[in-house]
Amino acid sequence: MQWETVIGLEVHVQLATQSKIFSGASTAFGAEPNTQACAIDLGLPGVLPVLNEGAVAMAVQFGLAIDADIPETSLFERKNYFYPDLPKGYQTSQMAQPIVGRGEVELVLDDDVRKRVRIHHAHLEEDAGKSLHETFSNGMGRDMTGIDLNRAGTPLLEIVSEPDMRSAKEAVAYIRAIHAIVTYLGISDGNMAEGSMRCDVNVSVRPKGQETLGTRAEIKNVNSFRFVERAIEFEVERQIELIEDGGKVVQETRLYDPDRDETRSMRTKEEANDYRYFPCPDLLPIMLDSAYIEHQRTTLPELPTDKRNRFETSLGLSAYDAGVLSATRPTAEYFEAVLAVCGDAKQAANWVQGELSAHLNRENIDISNSPVTPEQLGGLIQRVLDDTINGKAAKQVFAALWNNEGASADEVIDTRGLKQVTDTGAIEAMIDQVIADSPVQVAQYRDAEPEKRGKMIGYFVGQVMKASRGTANPQQVNGVLKQKLDEA
16 A cells, blocks of 8 residues: 655744843853842742743744735634643633634645645744753662753744645755744744754655545654654654554654664653643733834845745856855855855855865855855855966865955955966976876877877866966867877
């Protein structure tokens, strides 16, 4: 039997406010445990939450970016459940009337295939604390779990998709698209390692052609693109094998263990949990008029899909190049700054994706912290375009700039004497000397069939480039060499 995978995602995005969603406590990452949780975050008696206006603006901006419905009225509710890191016994969230309604996100898959994934809604909520399962001791040799409430009250935007994805690759493409949108908007840093973005993955399988959805399993709190892909692949295989062996998939919550590369059951979920949602008595409804929504629209930057399309249509880049260069806002901004200096989109794309990317990856440096500035790289490309240096010398100049051995490409070129030799007389003199010093190779070249000479000429080119210390213009060298070697 052939099977179809059905995937829906709930992506939790930490909003980039400096304070929490209902209090003035800091949201800074990395503080000592339980040093950034105030009485409001803990829900102590007598406290009143106050909504963070910045979180509202960020949610609306996201909604506009995915062309979603933005309702005039949205409500906060209390979602009641017990968990050790939720001291209030409830989470302030939204369900019946969320701040962002239906929208959609465009995915770009392999071979530039486009697919749209529907967004059911996105809602604001507060985060809970964090349970730390490292080994703590109570002094009697018993292991304990620590509770860090620093995250309690951190503003989250939970983005709920429809079950429109059909493979792990589509799911990863969707998460990358969400990541690109929120980071372009500046409403989140998207740092999955620090918990700024994580997702719950709902996976089921069904026979191909069947309309009814299969029984789903929910994989909680997956925090990397790679883990999402691996978790889905494992879970799909697990469910198919279970059904084909005569078993039945149970609706349950699972976790992904990256060390074992497997999902494991956490708890069964035969029925939807009764969270006893009811309107939060401490928070008024959010009322948004059209003027406010239009003001937020004016703050939107050029979004990833629009930038990608512009790179293709206006700059003439390939779909692949445009996709890579628009994938993150820092990369796009770096590329456009290089282009502003050198004026050649293709060369700028090649250098950013080639030499620069290789150095960044090798030393695990983000492009925002590149030792080579866009102005320096643009200046280097200019010197390649105007034939001041050749490709080999350009790599030497780049290495020098990377190691902070010069303030500009021009300075490195002058200091190292890398300026390309284009004087025909000087090149001919070097070629004559190489030919005179290589009688055996010249004879072999002239005795060879014409179709074989193309490969053999490389020896002479190499000798001339060696004699010029790499500064001779390769095109001129090839042309003059061929003319002289082909003479009877």
